[in-house]
Amino acid sequence: MCGELRPEHTGSQVVLLxxxxxxRDLGNVIFIDIRDRSGMTQLVFDKGVNPAVHExxxxxxxxxxxxxxxxxxRRDADTVNxxxxxxxxEVTVDELKLLNESKLPPFLPSEAGPINEExxxxxxxxxxxxxxxxxxxxxxxxxxxxIRQDLAGRGFxxxxxxxxxxxxxxxxxxxxxxxxxxPGEFYALPxxxxxxxxxxxxxxxxxxxxxxxxxxxxxLRADRQPEFTQIDLEMSFPQPDRVYEVVESFLKAxxxxxxxxxxxxxxxxxxxxxxxEYGIDKPDMRLPAMTNxxxxxxDEDLADLRIDGTMNMVAIRIPNVGKISDREKKELxxxxxxxxxxxxxxxxxxxxxxxxxKKRPQVAAKIxxxxxxxxxxxxxxxxxIAADGxxxxxxxxxAQYTSGGEARLELARKYADKHKAFERTGDVARDxxxxxxxxxxxxxxxxxxxxxxxxxxxxxxxxxxDMDKLQSDPGSVRAxxxxxxxxxxxxxxxxxxxxxxxxxxxxxxxxxxxxxEARSRFGFFLDALEYGTPPHGGxxxxxxxxxxxxxxxxxxREVIPFPKxxxxxxxxxDAPTPVxxxxxxxxxxxxxx
RNA sequence: GGGGACGUAGUUCAGUUGGUUAGAACGCUGCCCUGUCACGGCAGAGGUCGCGAGUUCGAGUCUCGUCGUCCCCGCCA
Numbered sequence: 226m227c228g229e230l231r232p233e234h235t236g237s238q239v240v241l242l243x244x245x246x247x248x249r250d251l252g253n254v255i256f257i258d259i260r261d262r263s264g265m266t267q268l269v270f271d272k273g274v275n276p277a278v279h280e281x282x283x284x285x286x287x288x289x290x291x292x293x294x295x296x297x298x299r300r301d302a303d304t305v306n307x308x309x310x311x312x313x314x315e316v317t318v319d320e321l322k323l324l325n326e327s328k329l330p331p332f333l334p335s336e337a338g339p340i341n342e343e344x345x346x347x348x349x350x351x352x353x354x355x356x357x358x359x360x361x362x363x364x365x366x367x368x369x370x371x372i373r374q375d376l377a378g379r380g381f382x383x384x385x386x387x388x389x390x391x392x393x394x395x396x397x398x399x400x401x402x403x404x405x406x407x408p409g410e411f412y413a414l415p416x417x418x419x420x421x422x423x424x425x426x427x428x429x430x431x432x433x434x435x436x437x438x439x440x441x442x443x444x445l446r447a448d449r450q451p452e453f454t455q456i457d458l459e460m461s462f463p464q465p466d467r468v469y470e471v472v473e474s475f476l477k478a479x480x481x482x483x484x485x486x487x488x489x490x491x492x493x494x495x496x497x498x499x500x501x502e503y504g505i506d507k508p509d510m511r512l513p514a515m516t517n518x519x520x521x522x523x524d525e526d527l528a529d530l531r532i533d534g535t536m537n538m539v540a541i542r543i544p545n546v547g548k549i550s551d552r553e554k555k556e557l558x559x560x561x562x563x564x565x566x567x568x569x570x571x572x573x574x575x576x577x578x579x580x581x582x583k584k585r586p587q588v589a590a591k592i593x594x595x596x597x598x599x600x601x602x603x604x605x606x607x608x609x610i611a612a613d614g615x616x617x618x619x620x621x622x623x624a625q626y627t628s629g630g631e632a633r634l635e636l637a638r639k640y641a642d643k644h645k646a647f648e649r650t651g652d653v654a655r656d657x658x659x660x661x662x663x664x665x666x667x668x669x670x671x672x673x674x675x676x677x678x679x680x681x682x683x684x685x686x687x688x689x690x691d692m693d694k695l696q697s698d699p700g701s702v703r704a705x706x707x708x709x710x711x712x713x714x715x716x717x718x719x720x721x722x723x724x725x726x727x728x729x730x731x732x733x734x735x736x737x738x739x740x741x742e743a744r745s746r747f748g749f750f751l752d753a754l755e756y757g758t759p760p761h762g763g764x765x766x767x768x769x770x771x772x773x774x775x776x777x778x779x780x781x782r783e784v785i786p787f788p789k790x791x792x793x794x795x796x797x798x799d800a801p802t803p804v805x806x807x808x809x810x811x812x813x814x815x816x817x818x
Numbered sequence: 819g820g821g822g823a824c825g826u827a828g829u830u831c832a833g834u835u836g837g838u839u840a841g842a843a844c845g846c847u848g849c850c851c852u853g854u855c856a857c858g859g860c861a862g863a864g865g866u867c868g869c870g871a872g873u874u875c876g877a878g879u880c881u882c883g884u885c886g887u888c889c890c891c892g893c894c895a
Contacts, residue, residue, distance in 0.1 A: 251858085252851040267855070287845090306855055329846065332829055336844080337856070340829065343887050396895035416895090443894045444819095567891070669895090682895050780888095791888065 228264020230311045234297045239316060241266060242324075244354070245289045246335050255282045259293060260334075262359050267306070267315040268293050274317070281321045288327035288334070288351075294320040342782070346796035349787060361784045364483060365772045369436055371482035372456055372768075375475040381432040381458065386421035388414055388438070393746055396682070398442035400451070408813030414440035417765055420750050422459040423684065423722055426761035427753050431461035436768060445791050447780045448714065448770060452789075456717075459763030465707055468719060468764055469493075469661055472709055476771075480657075483775045491659040491709070499662050500623065504539075504630020506665070509713025510658040511646040512637050513596070515539040515629055518606060521591035527611075530585060536573065536609030536617055537625040541633045542596045544644045546603035554579070557605065560632060567631070570624035572617060575632055576606040603640065605632065634713070649777065657774075659711050667691070667702040668735065676737045681706040683732055685720040686762075692728075695735050709766065711774060719764025726754045 227243045246260035255270040270282040285291065295318040306312035332340045334354035345352040352358060373383065392399045392413035399413035415421075417439050425433045435457045442451060456475070460467065473489040480487040492510070499506055502514040518540045527534040549557075554577065561575040582589040598604050607629040609617065641647050649656050667687050668677040677699050679685065687695065691702040705721035723729045729751065733743040744751060772784040782788040789795050809815065 247855075247857095249854050249857050250851090251854060254852045254854080256854050256857085258855075269853085271852075273852075301853080304853055304855085308855080312855085329828075333845070335856085336829070338830055338844080341825095341887080343825095344829080346887095397893085441894060444892085446894090447889070449894070679895055685895095790886090792886085794886095796887095 226263035227259050227261040227266045228310055230266050230297055230314050230316070232299055232313050235299045235314065237297050239295065239297055241268070241293045241295075241316060243291070244327075244334075245285050245287055245291060248285055248287070250283060253279075255279060257282060257285060258335075259291065260354075262363070264310055266311045268295070269298075269315050269317050270321075271317070275319065278318055278321050281323070282318070285323070286327070286329070288330055288354075289323060290325040290327070292322040292324055293318045343790075343796065346782075346788070346790065349797045353786060358783070361772070361776045361778065362786055364776055365768075365784055367482040368479045368772055368775065369768060371478040372475045373436065375478035376434045376458065376471075379432070379471065379474070381434040381460075382430055383435055384425060384430060384433050385435065386415070386418040386425075386437070390415050390421075393420075395746070400440045400442050403812040403814055405811050405813075416441050417455060418457055419682065419684070420747070422457060422763060423761065424750070424753050426459055426461050427756065427758045431759070432458075433460070433763075434458040445789065445793060447782075448773070450769065450781050450785060450788055451793050453781070453785075454768040455765040456768050457763070457765040459761060461759040461761045463721065463760075463762050465663070465705060465721060465762070468707070468721075468762055472717070472764060472766065476659075476709075476766075479771060480775070485653055485657070485775075487657065487659075488654060491661055493661040493663055495664045496662055496666065496703075497664070500626050500630075504626040504628070504633060505713075506662055507708065507710045507713055507715045508660070508662075509634070509637070510660060511655070511712060512633070512644070513542045513544065515541055515607075515626070515633060516596045518592050518595055521588050521595055526585055526588050530581070530588075531611045532576075533572075533609035533611045533617070537622050538573075538606065538608045539626065539629050540592055540596050541603075541605040541607065541629060541636060542598050543603040543605075543633075543636050543640050544599070544646070545601050546640050546643050547601050549579075549603065560635060564628040564631060568624050568628050570618070570620040571628040572612075572621045573607050573609045573625050573628065576608050578604045578606055581606065603636070605636065607632065657711060659709065662708045662710055663706075664688070664703045665706040665708070666700065667704040667706075668699045670700065677735060679732075679736060680704065681718065681720055683736060683738075684722045684729070686723045686728070687732070695731055699735055705762070707764070709764070711771075714770055714774065716770055717764050717766030719762065721760070721762035724754070724758040724760045726751065729754060 227241050230239065241259050243259040243261035243265070246258040246265050249256040253272040257268045257270070258265045259268055270279045272279040293316065295316040297314050298317050300313055300315055330351045331344055331348055332351065334351060334356075340352075353362065377383070389402055389412040392401065392411060397416050399416065402412040402414065404410045404412060418435060418437060422433055422435075437455055437457050438452055439455050440452050443449070445451065458471065460471070469490065473491060477487045477489055494508070496506055499508050501517075502508070504515060508514075516539060518538050519534070522532070522534065524534065532538070557575050557577070564575075565571050578589065578592075581592075592598075592604060592606060596602075596604055607625060609625065637644070637646070666680050667685065669680045670676075671678050681704055686705045688703040688705060694702050707719055708715055709717045723732065730740070730743075733740070769781045769784055773781055776784055778784060787795065787797065794800070
């Protein structure tokens with residue numbers, strides 16, 4: 226192939242098939258870089274040596290598809306190109322065949338600069354010819370293959386589950402597929418194969434996995450596509466530790482496929498600790514944690530600074546920011562207001578640390594020590610402002626942490642150039658901060674609907690010790706649920722499931738679901754639970770996100786060959802589209818207004 | 819559903835306070851060139867300034883609307 230020739234091939238006759246990447250016509254000698262997915266090689270056409278072939282070569286243009294037959298020749302020392310792998314050799318062409326011409330593309334695959342994404346997506350077939358996209362798609366293949374091999378090697382079976390299945394309206398919106406045979410009825414595309422994989426456990430396939438497409442009809446983000454690929458797995462008789470081990474093993478294999486030797490096991494942290502120290506359930510540990518700064522204050526300090534000592538107080542540290550300008554101070558105040566707007570429970574402010582250093586230098590000094598802050602580090606205390614006689618709710622206390630977490634990320638993004646924590650150093654332990662977040666709460670309170678919701682999903686098993694609190698204090702029940710997080714991105718989420726019907730019923734009750742409701746939604750599954758269900762659990766990880774991070778990209782679109790835009794449109798095939806009246810009639814569907 | 823950024827040549831962009839024929843680089847076409855590799859030189863073609871209204875003697879520039887792309891919030895059990 227075009228990228229494989231080396232000095233040891235000198236003298237051999239070769240056939241190269243590929244695209245014209247660039248043409249350099251010097252008159253009596255023409256150089257053409259021929260490209261395929263393996264790389265490129267320089268072809269030489271010399272008028273003095275072979276005028277007929279030279280004549281043919283002069284008609285070649287960018288992206289023409291050609292076959293070249295010739296001899297590999299070692300280049301003179303002064304004409305070696307160190308920028309390409311084949312740079313020490315070239316091919317003198319004896320025979321040239323034009324296999325196909327090309328219209329002038331809207332942009333060239335060999336072009337260096339950025340290209341408008343709209344154009345890239347419309348002409349995705351050209352875009353995918355670019356070196357970076359070829360590398361990303363190749364990486365994706367390598368990663369998926371390594372994961373398959375690792376899981377298969379551990380006795381997991383890859384088993385397919387249906388794409389056309391039953392809508393279970395809970396969680397994300399379903400993509401629906403109308404049934405022609407049953408007018409007015411719909412299949413749903415799976416948000417995940419959750420119930421099928423649990424049923425496979427009931428069926429005795431004790432180790433299942435699948436690299437599988439999932440569908441969610443929700444608004445998109447840079448790291449969210451409506452169809453995405455999960456590494457989905459489930460096993461019978463596991464402890465959480467066993468799941469961690471399996472995931473760490475295949476992630477190690479996946480990273481190895483990308484040339485990275487990942488240390489395992491990963492750090493573990495409870496949900497509560499994650500909230501306290503990072504204000505979020507998917508901490509980016511490349512940056513310092515938040516620090517509890519309560520010990521820095523005496524009661525007198527608090528009164529003097531008008532700070533509410535009963536509220537949680539933490540400080541954010543962003544390394545190497547240096548002195549900040551008045552404008553930046555104003556931006557901090559604006560961020561403080563923005564946080565209050567975003568979270569109505571947030572009763573705190575981002576305190577002006579410079580002012581604190583003036584007013585109460587000994588307090589500020591203690592805070593610096595607590596945070597381990599150097600003189601160039603930006604310190605932002607987050608405190609509640611004293612308001613007499615007001616008692617603070619638990620939600621308000623938590624908001625101190627979560628709003629702090631948001632501020633931490635926002636400031637980290639803003640000062641990325643200064644602290645450089647997001648840049649790759651080549652030091653694996655620093656570049657890839659994995660962790661397991663464990664012991665998620667079982668339920669979340671829904672203010673709008675005035676009821677408890679399953680934080681993970683309703684098939685997640687509660688902690689053994691918390692069973693008795695299901696009715697009395699649902700908010701404090703911990704789940705056997707865990708997330709695997711990398712650099713602040715949630716890669717995957719899983720749990721040990723409920724395998725006993727009686728407990729499953731208790732959970733539905735706690736969620737305010739009647740037996741009839743539960744039965745109408747999940748009847749087939751509740752039936753299955755009653756026929757000898759083994760204890761089981763599993764996890765699902767986003768393949769796209771793993772590849773995105775490995776490729777060093779900021780958007781999933783860079784690692785998905787044919788992605789959708791923010792409005793869920795495929796620019797190349799132009800989908801979705803209206804369909805004709807006959808099709809609708811067949812399906813018994815009428816479009817409203 | 820909400821907030822923000824952007825939209826000018828095939829591509830990436832510039833375009834001053836509203837004022838003559840809207841520019842540059844790359845790409846493209848032609849000619850010249852025997853060692854280039856982001857080849858070089860000369861010449862040339864290429865524009866509904868996203869679209870529609872409005873203000874104005876005059877709009878790429880100001881206003882309103884609309885469409886599209888991107889980012890964020892909501893949403894994503």
